[in-house]
Amino acid sequence: MSDVTTIEADVPERYADGVQTRLRRAADEDIVGRIWRKDGTLWAPEGTPEVTNRLGWLDIAERSREQLADLEGFRDELLREGYTDAVVLGMGGSSLAPEVFRQSFGTAENGLTLHVLDSTHPDEVGKYLDTLPLETTLAIVSSKSGGTIEPLSMYKAFAERINGPHFAAVTDPGSGLEELANAQGFRRVFYGDPNIGGRYSALSAFGLVPAVVAGYDVAAVLESAIGAQEECQGEQGNPGLWLGVALGELARAGRDKLTFVADDPLSSYGVWAEQLVAESTGKHGRGILPIADEPLLGPEAYGDDRVFLHVATEHSTNAGKLAKLKDAGHPVITIRALGPTDLGRIFYLSEFAVAVAGWVLEINPFDQPNVQEAKDNTNRVLRDGSSGLEAGSLGELTEGLEPPAYFAIMGYLPYSSETEAAVASLREAIVAKYKVATTWGYGPRFLHSTGQLHKGGPKTGRFLQLVDEPTGDLEVPGETFTFKTLIRAQADGDLETLRSHGLPAVRITVGDIDAIKEQL
Numbered sequence: 210m211s212d213v214t215t216i217e218a219d220v221p222e223r224y225a226d227g228v229q230t231r232l233r234r235a236a237d238e239d240i241v242g243r244i245w246r247k248d249g250t251l252w253a254p255e256g257t258p259e260v261t262n263r264l265g266w267l268d269i270a271e272r273s274r275e276q277l278a279d280l281e282g283f284r285d286e287l288l289r290e291g292y293t294d295a296v297v298l299g300m301g302g303s304s305l306a307p308e309v310f311r312q313s314f315g316t317a318e319n320g321l322t323l324h325v326l327d328s329t330h331p332d333e334v335g336k337y338l339d340t341l342p343l344e345t346t347l348a349i350v351s352s353k354s355g356g357t358i359e360p361l362s363m364y365k366a367f368a369e370r371i372n373g374p375h376f377a378a379v380t381d382p383g384s385g386l387e388e389l390a391n392a393q394g395f396r397r398v399f400y401g402d403p404n405i406g407g408r409y410s411a412l413s414a415f416g417l418v419p420a421v422v423a424g425y426d427v428a429a430v431l432e433s434a435i436g437a438q439e440e441c442q443g444e445q446g447n448p449g450l451w452l453g454v455a456l457g458e459l460a461r462a463g464r465d466k467l468t469f470v471a472d473d474p475l476s477s478y479g480v481w482a483e484q485l486v487a488e489s490t491g492k493h494g495r496g497i498l499p500i501a502d503e504p505l506l507g508p509e510a511y512g513d514d515r516v517f518l519h520v521a522t523e524h525s526t527n528a529g530k531l532a533k534l535k536d537a538g539h540p541v542i543t544i545r546a547l548g549p550t551d552l553g554r555i556f557y558l559s560e561f562a563v564a565v566a567g568w569v570l571e572i573n574p575f576d577q578p579n580v581q582e583a584k585d586n587t588n589r590v591l592r593d594g595s596s597g598l599e600a601g602s603l604g605e606l607t608e609g610l611e612p613p614a615y616f617a618i619m620g621y622l623p624y625s626s627e628t629e630a631a632v633a634s635l636r637e638a639i640v641a642k643y644k645v646a647t648t649w650g651y652g653p654r655f656l657h658s659t660g661q662l663h664k665g666g667p668k669t670g671r672f673l674q675l676v677d678e679p680t681g682d683l684e685v686p687g688e689t690f691t692f693k694t695l696i697r698a699q700a701d702g703d704l705e706t707l708r709s710h711g712l713p714a715v716r717i718t719v720g721d722i723d724a725i726k727e728q729l
Contacts (some may be wrong), residue, residue: 215440215448215558217543219535220455227458231569235454236444240568244561245442253573263575265404266560270412270434270553272402277428280421283377283397284320287422292345295422296324296337298363299351299415301657302407303327303379305481306416306556307351310425312477313549320424321347327654329359329699331683331692332623334366338683343367347396348376349419353407355384358587359653362695365686368393379414406575407657408485411556426550434553441561449558452542453565456516459540460490460497460570464516465667466615466646468500470527471520474549478520482559483648484658489563489574491662497566498615498662500646502629504637505530508537512612512644519543520555579664579706583656586702591690595701601715603728606671610643613669617659620675621652621700622719631722638726653699660703664710672707672714675722676700 220228235241243251245267249260287295297307304327311323326337348371350364364376373394380386381403390398399414410416412434420427441449456467467486469479479501486499505527511534519531521543535541546555567574606616616639622628636647650659652674663670682693690698700716707714717725 215544215554216452217545218451218455219541220459221538221540224459224462224464224540227462228455231454231458232451235450235565240565241442241444241447241450244564251568252575257573259406259576260573262404263406263409265402266409266412268438269402269405270431270438270557273412273414273417274428274431274435276414276417277421277431280418280427284422284424287321287347288319292321292347294324294341294346295321295349295419296326296341296346297349297351297419298326298360298367299349300327300357300359300654301484302353302410303351303357303360303415304654305484305658306411307419309477309481309552310416310420311423313474313552314420314423314425315474317424321422323419323423325419326363327359328624328651329362329653329692329696330621330623331679331681331696334363334692335681335683336623338366338370343371343375346371346375347422349379349422350376350386350390351379351415352384352386353381353401353410353415355380355386355389358584358695361386362685362688362692365688366683366692369686377418379418408488409560411481412553429550430553432553433551434557437554437557437561441557449561450565452558452562454569455542456497456562457566457569459516460495460566463514463613464540465496465613466498466500466514466516468503468515468517468646469520470505470517470531472522472525472527475520475522475546475552475555478555481556483650485559485563487659487662487666488577488580488657489567490570490572491659491666492572492576492578493665494667495570495572496662496666498646498648498666499659500648502633502649503640503647504633506637506640508534508539510640510644511539514613514646516540516542521545522548577661579661580657582664583660583703583706586706587699590698590701590705591695595698596705598701598704598716600717601713603673603715603717603725605713606673606715607643607729610645610671612645613667615646615648615670616643617648617650617663617670617672618675619650619652619655619672619703620719621696622675622677624651628722635722635726638729642729652703653696656699656703663712664706668710668712670712672712674700674704674714674716675719676716677719
């Protein structure tokens with residue numbers, strides 16, 4: 210067991226010495242003190258971009274608390290005017306924390322019904338346009354840079370149906386989105402902190418504006434985060450330090466597949482955490498692969514490359530299976546949580562831990578060099594067209610498949626419970642047969658999360674891309690491309706990028722995912 214109060218850990222003896230040695234080194238090198246002094250040389254040489262100007266998250270919960278009354282006033286204004294729904298138009302760091310808030314809290318009495326749109330699939334965009342009560346809907350256009358192609362394309366589609374006062378923006382000061390919002394008469398512009406990267410922005414305006422508008426108890430969320438902030442300021446009993454050291458050391462020892470098992474109502478935690486972990490650590494051929502929503506099987510199904518992180522609530526239905534994994538020698542780390550208001554503490558501990566893991570892995574956890582690569586390839590395909598892609602065959606991915614390889618499924622598809630169920634069944638079959646870790650993500654969402662690790666992390670991935678033929682198409686007003694051509698350009702660009710890195714990547718046009726399982 211660890212010596213901290215908020216984390217319980219069962220780390221096999223063969224790894225425990227390494228963790229303890231690294232903790233002593235952390236104390237000798239004053240790692241915690243240097244983090245709080247924002248000493249960027251912990252992760253990169255002096256003067257490296259995207260280091261010291263990415264540490265604003267350390268005390269953002271305290272500063273956000275001071276903005277809470279203003280946000281609540283904004284929500285009350287919307288309620289008085291009869292607004293019923295709010296939809297976030299965002300991607301990556303702008304959409305994932307709101308999605309976890311939404312799934313964890315559900316619908317609150319004193320707020321708008323919250324929706325999150327982070328897809329460019331024309332069927333998905335069209336679904337929101339056709340089903341939301343647009344006359345009483347607030348669209349929150351959310352982009353740190355203010356220039357991300359996905360939310361701006363969504364905005365253009367919505368702006369054909371509703372006018373400026375139906376929009377709010379969340380962006381960094383001085384961005385193109387701020388300029389657009391002012392020109393088009395948006396109801397409000399909320400500002401992010403330029404010193405916080407997207408994946409660390411959950412407790413800033415990017416996460417909190419949607420959560421407050423939805424009527425969630427954000428004051429309690431921030432209190433729990435501030436409690437974690439205080440816990441993470443000391444060398445002794447620091448849960449963020451311990452967790453980061455453990456994850457980093459286990460990864461260095463080959464346990465680099467971090468499997469999230471989160472209980473209701475926090476079961477969506479992995480959706481957010483996979484971006485934090487993958488985009489922060491997946492570079493220079495190193496990294497920790499986050500695994501969310503993979504069916505949990507018996508010990509015999511797993512290789513020696515796994516760590517299990519259990520976010521446990523009193524309603525846990527996974528404790529029995531995790532006990533068996535622990536008994537079989539797999540590292541199992543448990544963070545106990547009280548419920549949705551504990552999200553602040555969980556977010557903060559995770560962020561601090563990943564920053565520490567970056568030190569252990571000797572990488573800069575705050576840059577994302579290969580995300581821009583994917584964006585550039587999308588723009589190139591939109592401009593010049595695809596060079597023509599061979600689909601490949603499933604056999605290329607399964608031949609010799611065994612740990613430490615992993616199998617990534619990437620679906621440029623509309624979101625649906627039927628797809629989720631079919632993919633879950635496919636993942637279970639792959640784990641049971643090959644004992645490898647599996648990941649699953651919707652495109653283009655995953656390009657802003659696990660996409661960085663796919664290209665920049667260990668070259669052990671096998672990639673199955675699923676595409677479909679959309680039932681319809683939607684114009685992107687003012688652009689030369691439609692949503693159908695945009696999502697296909699993102700899929701083409703991603704496939705080309707993976708192959709350019711020498712990674713096996715296969716495309717299958719989906720009619721029946723279950724049929725793929727039969728071919729394994």
